[in-house]
Amino acid sequence: MDSIKTINNILGSVFVNQNKIKAYEAYLKNQWNDMMPHAIKIRTKSIKLSNKTLIIKLDSSPLKQELQIMETKIINKLNQHDNPLNYKYIEKLIFL
Numbered sequence: 001m002d003s004i005k006t007i008n009n010i011l012g013s014v015f016v017n018q019n020k021i022k023a024y025e026a027y028l029k030n031q032w033n034d035m036m037p038h039a040i041k042i043r044t045k046s047i048k049l050s051n052k053t054l055i056i057k058l059d060s061s062p063l064k065q066e067l068q069i070m071e072t073k074i075i076n077k078l079n080q081h082d083n084p085l086n087y088k089y090i091e092k093l094i095f096l
Helices: 002-035 061-069 071-080
Strands: 044-050 053-058 092-095
Touching (some): 002 044, 053 061, 061 071, 061 092, 071 092
Parallel strands (some): 053 092
Antiparallel strands (some): 044 053
8 A cells, every 4th residue: 555655656746747847848938938039039939848958949040050159148047037936947058
């Protein structure tokens, strides 16, 4: 009976953690849209979170290069906002 409770606790923990990650990803998408100018927002095709890396798909190669140069500044800006989930902070950006 104790092993069933342990398994339930582990599964419940995994489920809660996955939901928290999805919520944090949604929060980051909102932050991206709030802080970026319209010209960048319309070129942003998707935003995904993987560990402490934010993967941003863009449809403009010159824009990818420009944002890569500004990576540290963008990370600092994303991380400076109050995070209502008290979750992981971004350490790296990948522009695809």
